Amino acid sequence: xxxxxxHRAVEEKxxxxxxxxxxxxxxxxxxxxxxxxMFPYPSxxxxxxxxxxxxxxxxxxxxxxxxxxxxLIHPMGWDAFGLPAENYxxxxxxxxxxxxxxxxxxxxxxxxxxxxxxxxxxxxxTTDPAFYKWTQWIFVKMFKAGLxxxxxxxxxxxxxxxxxxxxxxxxxxxxxxxxxxVTKKDLKQWMLKITEYADRLLNDLDKLDWPEKVKKMQTxxxxxxxxxxxDFPIEGREEKITVYTTRPDTLYGATFMVLAPEHxxxxxxxxxxxxxxxxxxxxxSSMRSNVDRLQDKEKTGVFTGSYAINPLNGAxxxxxxxxxxxxxxxxxxxxxxxAHDDRDFEFATKFHIPIVQVIAKDGQEIEHMxxxxxxxxxxxxxxxxxxxxxxxxxxxxxxxxxxxxxxxxKTVNYKLRDWVFSRQRYWGEPIPIIHCPxxxxxxxxxxxxxxxxxxxxxxxxxxxxESPLAGIEDWVNTTCPCCGGPAKRETNTMPQWAGSSWYFxxxxxxxxxxxxxxxxKARKYLPVDMYIGGVEHAVLxxxxxxxxxxxxxxxxxxxFDEPFTKLFNQGMITGKNGIKMSKSKGNVxxxxxxxxxxxxxxxxxxxxxxxxxxLDSEWDDTGIDGVYRFLNRFWKMAMDxxxxxxxxxxxxxxxxxxxxxxxxxxxxxxxxxxxxxxxMEYNNKLIELSRKTGVDKTTLETYTILLAPFxxxxxxxxxxxxxxxxxxxxxxxxxxxxxxxxxxxxxxPVQVNGKTRCTISIAVNVPKEDVLSxxxxxxxxxxxxxxxxxxxxxxxxxxxxxx
RNA sequence: GCCGGCCUGUCGGAAUUGGCAGACGAGACGGACUCAAAAUCCGUUGGUGGCAACACCGUGUGGGUUCAAGUCCCACGGCCGGCACCA
Numbered sequence: 106x107x108x109x110x111x112h113r114a115v116e117e118k119x120x121x122x123x124x125x126x127x128x129x130x131x132x133x134x135x136x137x138x139x140x141x142x143m144f145p146y147p148s149x150x151x152x153x154x155x156x157x158x159x160x161x162x163x164x165x166x167x168x169x170x171x172x173x174x175x176x177l178i179h180p181m182g183w184d185a186f187g188l189p190a191e192n193y194x195x196x197x198x199x200x201x202x203x204x205x206x207x208x209x210x211x212x213x214x215x216x217x218x219x220x221x222x223x224x225x226x227x228x229x230x231t232t233d234p235a236f237y238k239w240t241q242w243i244f245v246k247m248f249k250a251g252l253x254x255x256x257x258x259x260x261x262x263x264x265x266x267x268x269x270x271x272x273x274x275x276x277x278x279x280x281x282x283x284x285x286x287v288t289k290k291d292l293k294q295w296m297l298k299i300t301e302y303a304d305r306l307l308n309d310l311d312k313l314d315w316p317e318k319v320k321k322m323q324t325x326x327x328x329x330x331x332x333x334x335x336d337f338p339i340e341g342r343e344e345k346i347t348v349y350t351t352r353p354d355t356l357y358g359a360t361f362m363v364l365a366p367e368h369x370x371x372x373x374x375x376x377x378x379x380x381x382x383x384x385x386x387x388x389x390s391s392m393r394s395n396v397d398r399l400q401d402k403e404k405t406g407v408f409t410g411s412y413a414i415n416p417l418n419g420a421x422x423x424x425x426x427x428x429x430x431x432x433x434x435x436x437x438x439x440x441x442x443x444a445h446d447d448r449d450f451e452f453a454t455k456f457h458i459p460i461v462q463v464i465a466k467d468g469q470e471i472e473h474m475x476x477x478x479x480x481x482x483x484x485x486x487x488x489x490x491x492x493x494x495x496x497x498x499x500x501x502x503x504x505x506x507x508x509x510x511x512x513x514x515k516t517v518n519y520k521l522r523d524w525v526f527s528r529q530r531y532w533g534e535p536i537p538i539i540h541c542p543x544x545x546x547x548x549x550x551x552x553x554x555x556x557x558x559x560x561x562x563x564x565x566x567x568x569x570x571e572s573p574l575a576g577i578e579d580w581v582n583t584t585c586p587c588c589g590g591p592a593k594r595e596t597n598t599m600p601q602w603a604g605s606s607w608y609f610x611x612x613x614x615x616x617x618x619x620x621x622x623x624x625x626k627a628r629k630y631l632p633v634d635m636y637i638g639g640v641e642h643a644v645l646x647x648x649x650x651x652x653x654x655x656x657x658x659x660x661x662x663x664x665f666d667e668p669f670t671k672l673f674n675q676g677m678i679t680g681k682n683g684i685k686m687s688k689s690k691g692n693v694x695x696x697x698x699x700x701x702x703x704x705x706x707x708x709x710x711x712x713x714x715x716x717x718x719x720l721d722s723e724w725d726d727t728g729i730d731g732v733y734r735f736l737n738r739f740w741k742m743a744m745d746x747x748x749x750x751x752x753x754x755x756x757x758x759x760x761x762x763x764x765x766x767x768x769x770x771x772x773x774x775x776x777x778x779x780x781x782x783x784x785m786e787y788n789n790k791l792i793e794l795s796r797k798t799g800v801d802k803t804t805l806e807t808y809t810i811l812l813a814p815f816x817x818x819x820x821x822x823x824x825x826x827x828x829x830x831x832x833x834x835x836x837x838x839x840x841x842x843x844x845x846x847x848x849x850x851x852x853x854p855v856q857v858n859g860k861t862r863c864t865i866s867i868a869v870n871v872p873k874e875d876v877l878s879x880x881x882x883x884x885x886x887x888x889x890x891x892x893x894x895x896x897x898x899x900x901x902x903x904x905x906x907x908x
Numbered sequence: 909g910c911c912g913g914c915c916u917g918u919c920g921g922a923a924u925u926g927g928c929a930g931a932c933g934a935g936a937c938g939g940a941c942u943c944a945a946a947a948u949c950c951g952u953u954g955g956u957g958g959c960a961a962c963a964c965c966g967u968g969u970g971g972g973u974u975c976a977a978g979u980c981c982c983a984c985g986g987c988c989g990g991c992a993c994c995a
Contacts, residue, residue, distance in 0.1 A: 109947095277992090318912060318990080325911080325991060332995085350995060363995090404993085429993045439995045447909085448993055520994055643990085683988080714933070716921065720914080721988085728920065731933040737948095770924085779922070782932035789932090854928040859976045861928045896975050902927045906975050 110740035112704030116818040120220065128834040129222050131176045137630050138175035140167040141609055141669075143638030143646070144229075146184040146601075147208035149193045152215040154694045154712070154724055155678035155686050161712045162675055162777065163637040164221035168814035169772060171222070172838040178630055179222055180612035182229035183209050186237075187601025188266055188282050191532035195565055201532045202560075205232060218696065220705050220817060227612040231604030232532075236611060238555035239621040240603050241537040243653065245548040246660055248538070252298040253526070255546060260525050262290035267566035268529045269294060271600065272522050273326075273645045281645075292570050295536055295597065297524040299652050303327050305666075306521075306651055315672040316719075319643045326644040328520025333504035334436065335513035337362060337413040339374070340421060346370065346413055349435030349518055352445065353503035354481065354496050357488035358463035359440040360453065362413045363406065363425045366390035367432035374424055376410030383407055383426065390428045404429055404452050415440075416512040418489055427452065435518055443477065450477035463488045464496045524649070526600060531564035531573040533598030541585035541592035550586050558598075572596040605646050606653040609633055609668060620662075627663050636669040639677065647672070673775065676721040678712075683723060694724050706816035707733045713815070714781040732781065736819055739788045739812075742795050743805055743823050751799035758845055760790060761804045765841035768811045784812060802827065807839045855880045856904040862887055865903070873897050881905065 142163045145156070167179045185205045193208075194201035209230070216223070229236055247253040261270040265285035269292055274281040299306075307327045310320045332351035339346060348362065364371050366387045375383035386407045406427035413424050422440075429448060430439055443453035444462040453460055462470055464483040471478075481500045485491045491499060504515035527536060537549035537556045549556050559580045564573050574596040575581060585592040607621070613630040614622045622631070632654075650668050658666035679685055680692030687693065699708050710732040716722035751757075764787045771780045787808070791800050806827055813820035813833045824833035850868055853876075854861045865883050867876055877895050880903040881888065894906035 321912070322990065328991095328994065330994075348995085352995075427993095429995095431994065434994045441995085446995065448995075451993095518994075640989085714920090723920075725920070725934080728934055734948095735933085774924095776922095778920095779932080782922070785932055852928095856928080856976070859927095859974095864928075894975060896927095898927065898976095902976080904927085904975050 108744070110737050110819070112706065112736075112818070113701075115822045116220075116705050119818045119821045122821075123220075126832070127222075128832050129171055129177045129179070129224065135174055135176040137178055138167075138170040138635075139178040139630060139633045140170060140635045141179075141612075141633045141637070142181065143636070143642065144182045144184050144605070144608060145212065146187060146189050147205055147212050148189060149197070149204065149208050150688055150693075151211060152696060153678075153686050154696050154699070154708075157219060157696055157708065158678050158712045158718075159637055159639065159675045160216065160219050160221055161709050162673070162718055163635070164219065165709075165713070165772075165777065165814045166635060166637070167222055168817065168834065169838065171834055172810065172814065172836060174837065177222065177224075178227075178613060179224060180227035180229075181216065181221075181223040181225070182227075182608060182612065183231065184601065184605050184608070185209065185230055185232040186533045186599075186604055188268075188530065188532075191530060191564070192266075194532070200560075201564065202232070215696070218700050218705060219709070227615055229608055229611050229615050231608060234555040234557055235616075235618065236608075237534045237604065238618075239611065240534050240599065240607070241549070241554050241556055242551060242621065243607060243657070244534075244599070244603070245537055245551060245554070247297060247656060248546075248548050250656075250660065252301065252656065254296055254298065255293055256296050257291065257293040259289040259291050260294055261287045262292070262570075263287055264568075266530075267568040269525055269527060269570075271525045271602075273524075273648070274600075290570060292527075292529075294525050295527040295538075295595075297526045297652075299524045299649075300519060300521055302652050302655055303329065303519045303521050305655055306648065309651070309655075309667055313667060313672070314670060316640075316674055319640065319647065319672060319674065322643040323648055326521060326648065328518075330518050331504075332516060332518065333507050333513050334516045335416065335440065335507060337416060337422075337440065339424070340412040340414055342411075344370065346424070346438050347436045347513075348438045348440045349516065350440055352442065352481065352500065353507055353513075354485070354491075354499040355442040355445045355463050356415070356417050356440070356503070356507075357485075357491065358442040358444050358461045359415055359420075359422060360443060360459045360461055361423050361425055361441045361449075363427045363430050363439055363441055363452070364409075365430040365432035365437040366426050366428055368426075368437045371409070371426055374409035374411040379408065379410035383409055386426055393428065404448070404455060406452065406456065408456075416510075423458070425452075425456070433522065434520070444474060445477055445479055447477045447479060450474070461487055524652075526603075527597035528600050529570055529572045530566055530598055531558075531561070533600065534558070534603055535574065536595045536597050536599060538595035539583060539585060539592045540595060541587060541590060543590055544585055544587040544592075546595075547585055547587045547592070553586075556594075572598060574598070602646060602649045606649040607657070609636075609650070610654075610657070610663065621657070622663065624664075631663065632665050632667065633669045634671060636672045637675060640674040673719070675718050676716070678715070678724050679721055681723060681725075683721065686724075694726065699726075699729060703729055703733045704736075704818070706819050707736060710736070710781050710815055713777040716778055718775060718777045735785050735788060736816060738792065739784075739808075740819065740823070742788065742792050742800065743809070744826070746795055746800040746805060747802070747823075747827055749799050751801045753801040753803060754798050757794060757798070757801050757804050759848070760787070760794065761807050762841045762843075762845040763787075764804075765807060765811065765839045766843075766846060769838075769841065781815070784815070809833060810836045810839055851900060853900065854902055855884060856902065857884065857888055858906055859904060869900065873899075876903060 140163055142160055167177050171177050190205050191201050194204045197204055261275050263270055263280040263285055265283045275287050279286055307329055330351050333353040334347050334349050336345040336347050371387055406425045409424045411424045412421045415422055441449040443449040443460040460474055465486050466478045466483055470486055481496045483496050485494045485496055507513040508515050535556050535558055539547045541547050559577055561577060567573060581594050583592055583594055610622045614626045617623055654668040655666045657663045684690055711729040714732055767783045768780055771783055794800055809820050809823050810833055821833050850866055852864050852866050855863050855865055863883055865879055876897050888905055888907050890907045892905060892907045896904040
């Protein structure tokens with residue numbers, strides 16, 4: 106009688122063994138495969154079953170690639186700077202460097218429970234000076250390239266986190282981290298010119314094997330639009346107002362103009378009569394927060410008292426101010442065509458401004474418009490020499506026409522803004538800049554990097570817009586590397602995204618102090634072939650990383666300009682009713698007890714079995730019994746057969762090839778939940794065969810190799826029990842033979858009028874006529890009426906149509 | 909408002925190009941083993957009607973295409989996610 110499966114002993118045994126005998130080795134000959142997880146920030150609360158999922162998926166894929174003969178790059182590290190780590194430290198009253206180190210230790214232990222094949226020699230930590238030396242180096246390079254610049258402007262400010270935020274970090278007007286409403290604050294900020302890369306970031310999406318959803322989100326975020334800038338003279342003044350429009354075809358329909366209250370000319374356009382209300386409007390707008398502006402859709406506005414001249418037809422149109430026009434997009438001023446734009450229509454209706462239709466809708470001019478006609482399709486009307494043209498054609502040509510006329514120019518615009526890069530917080534990389542009264546902003550010389558984050562007593566945010574570093578006089582006061590005169594250090598730190606924008610390059614050469622990554626190693630091991638993580642970084646980390654990679658490519662530090670060839674976003678594991686797992690909700694499921702009671706292999710399988718890997722899944726503890734029973738049944742079947750010397754039968758051969766085929770197909774298409782059910786199905790089949798003929802050794806071995814990426818411990822143990830002294834992971838992924846899978850006899854359904862009535866069993870190459878007559882014989886008098894049509898889809902189905 | 913995804917038994921979920929809907933698992937019920945329980949093993953499990961063979965209904969709703977629709981087309985509803993006055 107075989108011993109029952111003891112997961113604790115077996116897993117413990119192989120855990121130790123693999124530590125001493127790593128299975129992923131670089132022999133210098135194998136091609137590389139780089140499979141990367143989004144690295145975690147070392148939080149104090151530890152891992153829950155949701156975190157496991159992504160790591161299990163990437164590990165299964167990694168081990169599969171290993172069995173396919175690749176040398177695997179599968180590293181892990183820590184995104185340890187930033188707000189979460191700092192806030193945790195403040196809450197605990199302990200310095201972030203201490204809590205971070207503790208948290209890393211704990212999480213590493215928890216990650217090791219997964220038994221993933223991480224290569225810990227490659228570990229990186231963004232808070233390690235040897236690492237952030239290069240984070241700072243990249244900043245200096247960007248500064249020298251003119252991509253990092255300082256600007257005083259109103260930026261997004263989180264009053265709770267007490268720091269400025271990038272646009273990408275503001276979600277529905279609130280802080281991405283803490284959910285507090287974001288306000289505006291005038292601050293001198295370091296900015297990165299990501300907009301300079303807008304076109305490349307947009308165009309290169311085409312060459313990426315990424316989920317369409319993420320590409321779409323990045324496309325929308327970059328938000329490229331084509332249009333024209335048109336200059337409108339102001340009546341009685343020298344200046345012109347330039348507007349940006351994507352619909353220059355509707356220029357004749359412009360009946361008013363609106364400027365953002367922050368527009369440079371806004372106040373000066375007021376007349377004596379309107380002076381008071383104009384200034385009040387400008388003041389009131391400046392007091393309104395982002396959230397207010399977003400929530401109040403009801404349009405407000407004031408007439409300035411001035412008029413602009415439509416450069417096409419000389420029409421005099423009133424100039425208004427309204428906060429529905431954004432100051433920092435386009436020119437901060439728009440021409441308004443109420444007949445063909447919803448917002449302009451709403452505004453014109455509210456303030457009784459004329460509406461002039463310039464595109465015929467369904468060939469008609471509408472007497473009283475009740476809504477804007479926004480499509481660019483129809484014939485131009487009321488448009489002078491443009492009358493009769495097709496609006497779709499004109500929309501494309503108008504920018505050139507306008508340019509030729511000298512009243513404007515063809516142009517493009519982006520929603521993407523430059524990246525607000527300074528944070529007024531302690532726990533981040535100090536920005537390596539020295540402010541000299543003589544020389545201006547001077548970068549810290551590259552040979553002086555890293556610029557260490559000073560150890561301080563007080564690291565709480567000040568809330569004033571000053572960084573906590575500003576209070577450390579002997580650190581702040583320094584000398585200018587340029588002129589040697591007294592100077593002050595920049596006291597802002599970098600955002601958390603700084604380290605995560607390039608960390609994946611460092612793994613393959615994490616100890617190099619001469620370069621960010623050695624060229625030769627980069628050529629050999631980079632870029633990332635498969636990147637696995639949650640979708641929440643679609644326009645944050647994933648956009649920033651692409652920007653950094655392109656920059657590093659441009660300065661010749663690396664030789665590729667896209668970091669992640671393929672991307673997979675795993676779905677979230679939620680608690681009951683789809684509620685996100687969180688401490689405050691009390692629905693966090695810890696993997697620790699599950700690993701103890703069911704084993705690592707069971708939990709790995711169940712993480713996959715819960716549902717399709719790309720969709721969110723609700724966690725339900727009771728389901729893990731199913732995979733646990735499966736492993737025990739597989740163990741028993743294997744133990745029952747391993748010493749029996751069962752000869753291979755045609756049925757066993759066929760089953761084995763079909764097994765390889767099914768598992769490989771499902772794995773390749775990333776249907777990992779169905780891979781697990783496939784293993785169960787074939788195990789049931791083998792148990793059945795085991796009773797009939799027994800199961801031969803080749804089939805047992807094949808099954809074991811296939812299972813190894815999913816349940817490595819039990820597979821390794823069975824592999825040994827089957828008489829092998831080497832690791833199952835030194836084997837090659839089995840191949841199937843289509844010929845060997847073919848059945849000689851197949852069962853096909855027979856339908857009458859599309860409803861299945863019976864099945865018939867036929868040999869594969871039976872001619873149509875014979876199949877049909879067998880079908881009709883089997884059906885007998887169940888065919889009612891006369892036969893109108895007989896359909897036979899070879900190998901699939903018979904359908905008799907009768908009436 | 910715009911864009912994307914999803915909707916299938918009691919539950920999680922399966923279903924290459926349209927071809928036996930409900931694989932696999934959970935739960936439940938029945939049986940074997942046991943003094944008993946757990947574990948394990950065997951069986952049943954979409955609904956309605958029927959002793960039964962079988963028949964009818966059934967993949968969010970309504971319509972359509974087709975010999976055949978969960979799958980394709982049109983309209984509508986619900987849930988989730990992204991963007992949101994970007995001119």
